[in-house]
Amino acid sequence: MADYIFKIAGSAKEPYEVSVTLSPLVVTCSCPAAAFGSVCKHRTQLLLGKNPGITDGDVSVLPAIAQGAAAAGFPPLFKRYEAVKADRADSTKKLENLFKGYKEERLRRYLGELKTERQVEKARDILESAIDEAGPIEAEFQGALAELRKILI
Ligand SMILES: [Zn+2]
Numbered sequence: 175m176a177d178y179i180f181k182i183a184g185s186a187k188e189p190y191e192v193s194v195t196l197s198p199l200v201v202t203c204s205c206p207a208a209a210f211g212s213v214c215k216h217r218t219q220l221l222l223g224k225n226p227g228i229t230d231g232d233v234s235v236l237p238a239i240a241q242g243a244a245a246a247g248f249p250p251l252f253k254r255y256e257a258v259k260a261d262r263a264d265s266t267k268k269l270e271n272l273f274k275g276y277k278e279e280r281l282r283r284y285l286g287e288l289k290t291e292r293q294v295e296k297a298r299d300i301l302e303s304a305i306d307e308a309g310p311i312e313a314e315f316q317g318a319l320a321e322l323r324k325i326l327i
Pocket residue numbers: 190203204205206207208214215216217
């Protein structure tokens with residue numbers, strides 16, 4: 175049985191329902207993002223003591239929820255998740271650009287421009303080392319997400 179239930183206005187016609195249980199800290203949300211296992215803002219804002227657009231529910235308990243979330247260690251977990259998520263986005267962008275560069279080098283070689291085999295190899299080496307660097311970033315992101323999912327079920 176949840177300690178608190180809120181209706182929160184979202185992009186859907188019907189408001190989403192967020193339930194909060196303080197001990198142990200567990201928060202659910204009926205939004206599509208949550209259904210797909212994503213970390214939705216309806217829950218994270220609530221746990222950080224912010225009002226994510228509550229249309230029904232007692233907002234006077236928000237500080238108590240934030241206090242409970244702090245006691246359960248939510249803020250640092252969320253901060254880590256956000257940082258790793260940003261690193262992952264940078265890593266993905268870098269890989270996309272390097273892959274594009276590599277494909278362009280290959281295309282130029284194919285088209286018979288004055289591109290040596292060495293340039294294609296160099297582009298491939300840079301891409302491969304970026305892929306190697308991206309692995310641990312992805313693993314760290316998945317780890318941070320798994321930690322959050324113990325709370326945001
Ligand atoms: Zn949600």
